[in-house]
Amino acid sequence: MALSDGLDARVDRLALPFNEYGVDPYGISRKHVRDALRVFALIYRYYFRVKCHGIQHIPEKGRGMLVGNHSGGVAVDGAMVLTSTMLEMDPPRLAQGMVERFLHKFPVSSLWASRTGQFTGLPEHAKRLLEDDRLLMIFPEGARGTAKLFPDRYSLVDFGTGFIRLALQTRSPIIPFAFLGGGSAIPTVFNAYALGKLLGVPYIPLTPYLLPVPLPVQLEIHYGEPLVFHGTGDEEDHVIEGYVAKVKERIAGLIERGRAERQHRGLSRKLLP
Amino acid sequence: MRVLIPGISGGIARKLALRLKHAGHEVAGVDVRPWETAREEGIEVFRGDVRKRAAEDVFRRWRPDAVVHMATVTAFTVPGAERGRINLDGTKAVFDHCATHGVKQLLFVGRHTFYGAAPDSPLYHSEDEPPRALEAIPELADLVASDLYAATALWRLPSVTTAVLRLPYTLGEPGTGTLATFLKGRRVPLVLGYDPLFHVLQEADVVSALHLALEKQLRGIFNVAGPPPIPLSVIVRETGRTAVPLPAPVLTFLMGRAGLPRLSTGALDHLRFPIVVDNRRFLEATGFEYKHSVADTLRIYREAAPVPVSSGLL
Numbered sequence: 001m002a003l004s005d006g007l008d009a010r011v012d013r014l015a016l017p018f019n020e021y022g023v024d025p026y027g028i029s030r031k032h033v034r035d036a037l038r039v040f041a042l043i044y045r046y047y048f049r050v051k052c053h054g055i056q057h058i059p060e061k062g063r064g065m066l067v068g069n070h071s072g073g074v075a076v077d078g079a080m081v082l083t084s085t086m087l088e089m090d091p092p093r094l095a096q097g098m099v100e101r102f103l104h105k106f107p108v109s110s111l112w113a114s115r116t117g118q119f120t121g122l123p124e125h126a127k128r129l130l131e132d133d134r135l136l137m138i139f140p141e142g143a144r145g146t147a148k149l150f151p152d153r154y155s156l157v158d159f160g161t162g163f164i165r166l167a168l169q170t171r172s173p174i175i176p177f178a179f180l181g182g183g184s185a186i187p188t189v190f191n192a193y194a195l196g197k198l199l200g201v202p203y204i205p206l207t208p209y210l211l212p213v214p215l216p217v218q219l220e221i222h223y224g225e226p227l228v229f230h231g232t233g234d235e236e237d238h239v240i241e242g243y244v245a246k247v248k249e250r251i252a253g254l255i256e257r258g259r260a261e262r263q264h265r266g267l268s269r270k271l272l273p
Numbered sequence: 274m275r276v277l278i279p280g281i282s283g284g285i286a287r288k289l290a291l292r293l294k295h296a297g298h299e300v301a302g303v304d305v306r307p308w309e310t311a312r313e314e315g316i317e318v319f320r321g322d323v324r325k326r327a328a329e330d331v332f333r334r335w336r337p338d339a340v341v342h343m344a345t346v347t348a349f350t351v352p353g354a355e356r357g358r359i360n361l362d363g364t365k366a367v368f369d370h371c372a373t374h375g376v377k378q379l380l381f382v383g384r385h386t387f388y389g390a391a392p393d394s395p396l397y398h399s400e401d402e403p404p405r406a407l408e409a410i411p412e413l414a415d416l417v418a419s420d421l422y423a424a425t426a427l428w429r430l431p432s433v434t435t436a437v438l439r440l441p442y443t444l445g446e447p448g449t450g451t452l453a454t455f456l457k458g459r460r461v462p463l464v465l466g467y468d469p470l471f472h473v474l475q476e477a478d479v480v481s482a483l484h485l486a487l488e489k490q491l492r493g494i495f496n497v498a499g500p501p502p503i504p505l506s507v508i509v510r511e512t513g514r515t516a517v518p519l520p521a522p523v524l525t526f527l528m529g530r531a532g533l534p535r536l537s538t539g540a541l542d543h544l545r546f547p548i549v550v551d552n553r554r555f556l557e558a559t560g561f562e563y564k565h566s567v568a569d570t571l572r573i574y575r576e577a578a579p580v581p582v583s584s585g586l587l
Contacts (some may be wrong), residue, residue, distance in 0.1 A: 020568055021511075025501035026396060027470045027547065104392040107466020107521070110545070115468075115504075124395035128551075 007037050010092045015061060026129075032115035033094065040083040047216050048185070050080055053258075054177075054223035055088040063130045063172045064226070066095055066137045067163060069156055069251050070145025072182025073191070073205025073212045075099075076219075078118075081137055081179065084221050095137040098126055102201050123162060130170040138163050140244075143202045147191050153183020154255055156248055164243045169233035173226035176247055178254035180262070181219035186212050222258045224250055275299045276487070277337035277376075279323045279367055280344030281316075282306035284449040288480045289341065290316050296484070301335055303328050304344070323363045332370040339378040339487055342367045345419055347384065347451045357415035364419040368426055371433055378434045380486055381423035385439045385472065385496065386413060390546040396470075397551040400439070400494040410539035424494055436491035438483070441498050441550065444570050445476030446577030452508075459580050461509045462527070463544060465518040470502035470547035475565035475573065485559040496550035499563035500570075505544065511571040513580045521545070 011034045022030035044050045058064060066085075071077045078097045085095045098121030104110045119125045121138075129136055139145055140159035148155065167174050188205040196203035205212045227250065229243050276293050280286050281302020290300045294316055301317040302308070311318045317335075321327040323344050344367070345360045364381070371379050388398040389405030404417045426435040442452035452473065455461065474482075474497070482497045509516040519527065521541060528541075555561060565573070 019501060019503070020566075021503055021507050023501075023503055023507070027502065027504065029504070101393045104546070107464070110392065111466055111468050114470075114547075119396060120393050122393075122395050124397070124399075128395075128397060 007041055008034055010086055011037060013091045014094055015091065016094065026117060026119070027114050028094070028117040029115040032112065033117075036112065036116050037083065037086055040079055041087060044080055044083040044087065048076075048080065048181070048214075048219040050084065051218065051220045052084045052088045052223075053221070054225075055084065057223045057225050058085060058089060058093065058135070058175050059173065059226070060089070060091065060093075061133065063133045063170060064135050065130070065163060065167055065172050065174045066135065066177055066223075067140060067174050067247055067251070068137075068177035068179055069255065070139045070141045070148070070182075071153065071179040072214070073146055073186040073188040073207075074214075075146070076185060076214050077179045077182045078137060078139070080219055081177065081221060082116075082118075085135065093135045095135050096129055097137040098122075098139075100143055100202065105200060123166065126163075126166050127170060130166065130172050136172075140247075147203060147205070148183065148188070149191075150183055150187040150189060154180075154259065156252055156255075159244050159248050161237070161240050161244050164229065164240050164247070165233040165235075168229055168231040168235070173228050174247060175226050176224040176250040176254060178222040178224075178251055178258050179219070180222070180255065180258045181217050185214040185217040185219065187215075188212070220258055220262065222254045224254050274338045274487075275301075275336065276339045276341060277331065277335060278302040278341045278343055279328070279363070280304055280342070281311075281318055282308040283343055284445075285443060285476050285479050286341075286343040287311075288476060289343075289483050290314075292480050292484055293487075301331070301337070303331055324358070324366045328366065329370050329373075332374040332376070336374065337376055339380070340367065340371055340376050341380045341382065341483060341487070342423070343382045345382070345416065347386075347416070360415040360419040361422070364422055368423065368430070372430050376433055378487065378490060379426065379436070380483065380491075381420070381426075381435065381437045382483065383420040383423065383437055383439045384416060385441045385498075385548055385550045386410075386543070387417055387420050387439055388548050388550070389413075390469070390542040390548050392546055394546070396547060396549050398496070398549065399551045400496055400554055410542065412539060427493065434490050434492050436486055437494045438486060438491075438555075439494070439496045439550065440479060440482075441472030441474050443476050443479050444473050444574040445479075446573060453574065453578065456509065456512055456514060456574070457578065457581070459514065459582075460517045461514045462524055463505060463509070463516050463518045464524055464541060465520045467545040468504045468506045469543070469545060470549050471505050471508055472498050472502045472549060473508065473567060473570050474499040474563065475570040478563045478565055481564070482555070482559070482561050485561050486555075489559050491558055493554075493558075495555040495558065496552045497555050497561075498550050498552040499565070500567045502547065502549045503567050507567075508571060511568070512575045512578075 016024045082095045086092045096117040144157045190206045191203040193203045282304040294300045303319045319331045
């Protein structure tokens with residue numbers, strides 16, 4: 001069986017309400033997901049050779065929020081997390097990212113983001129999708145997370161708090177994950193903010209070889225056990241911040257554990273994150 | 274019930290008038306346009322402008338119980354200044370007459386374009402959102418203003434049960450309306466690199482929705498929609514047309530030339546970004562169920578408005 005045949009079958013098994021034109025009520029298109037997965041699967045399997053751990057922690061159905069760290073100057077992390085839930089889960093699920101606003105301004109990127117279910121990070125989108133029992137992918141570090149320079153690649157910058165209120169309001173479990181290796185795949189040495197402003201994006205990450213083209217570094221995704229918080233979402237800030245700290249701590253723990261396991265396996269001699 | 278429909282000679286308004294008539298209501302209308310066969314259907318049409326004195330006489334003498342205000346026009350069919358006068362002054366006149374002459378129920382038929390098309394707006398718009406159409410498309414200002422003015426009746430005219438309905442693009446036979454006009458040609462321009470979702474509602478379903486809104490005596494603001502939205506490229510393909518994706522600057526230059534439909538520059542955003550509405554409030558209030566799937570709707574339009582043999586350079 002050709003690789004694409006298996007991938008097509010996976011897309012066909014998605015529990016999304018596609019209509020007669022292969023489009024769901026959010027505009028997600030079976031054809032576009034299929035085409036995107038064909039490319040992403042090759043990159044996932046053969047370019048980055050992604051290792052995925054703990055996929056069993058993601059619920060097979062029902063609402064859930066994948067919450068993790070940003071790693072890499074461009075959205076390699078989001079694309080590979082999305083690919084992991086499509087390739088490693090049985091049945092597969094489509095992770096829907098809450099993406100930066102600029103992505104939908106541009107031709108092509110707007111079209112592909114829309115057709116593959118990656119919507120602008122607005123509370124309205126997140127809430128509606130969760131209430132529809134979708135799987136959301138959230139990077140609470142935001143654009144500051146992707147702006148991390150190479151020496152800071154395993155650090156976590158401040159998290160936003162909106163995702164916790166949303167999880168409480170919609171009673172959604174949070175599945176923390178750690179993404180390892182993106183910082184080495186795109187070793188950012190400088191972020192060109194002025195150039196980014198000129199092009200309508202937050203910044204352009206520059207690498208020692210100038211362009212932010214990812215290197216073939218092995219990447220890892222570690223999913224952790226779901227975190228369930230109880231409340232209404234109207235709690236005081238200090239309560240919410242406490243929950244955020246717990247999620248952040250869990251992600252930091254997953255990063256450290258992932259790094260330790262990696263060193264233990266002796267991978268440090270290879271191209272390392 | 275005696276129902277008066279300002280703008281009765283429009284395609285959907287006629288169908289609504291006939292539906293209401295068959296349901297046992299007395300129906301009349303006001304319009305500057307003729308409807309020659311209305312009298313044969315037992316429907317009286319008063320020729321005239323809703324803004325003029327003669328229209329008030331219709332309210333005074335005919336004494337309607339309910340009014341369905343359909344005498345507004347869209348941004349892309351009538352030049353700006355005249356459209357503003359029709360939409361704003363006409364709406365004010367209709368509401369004033371309703372208040373003065375004891376109308377009990379009033380439906381304002383607005384458009385979902387109220388919400389505007391923007392890259393960073395929510396995909397599904399709820400009735401509680403402010404209008405964003407003005408930011409990119411100032412040409413829609415009068416339509417938005419008339420919608421907001423209509424909504425003020427909810428507190429300004431407490432004795433009139435007012436509902437503001439925001440309808441999506443409609444398609445049907447004979448193929449009138451903004452989207453139908455846009456799809457008229459053999460080839461339809463799209464903006465290269467974009468393919469927005471469009472809500473389409475078959476005209477018969479629009480009529481059912483308006484009829485239900487009257488029957489249920491709705492009060493408030495409601496988004497109306499039918500089947501889930503679909504990409505514009507699918508609409509173009511399934512209506513037998515050929516999509517011509519062009520870069521935005523090229524399209525801006527070509528609009529109204531080379532056989533392409535005329536669109537305002539701001540309206541190009543409607544070809545880039547979706548305006549999709551959340552209609553849960555209307556469904557809960559009325560139990561509305563659409564009868565025509567998207568495939569049916571597009572097929573009916575295709576048969577009613579076959580692809581023309583030739584249309585300019587493109």
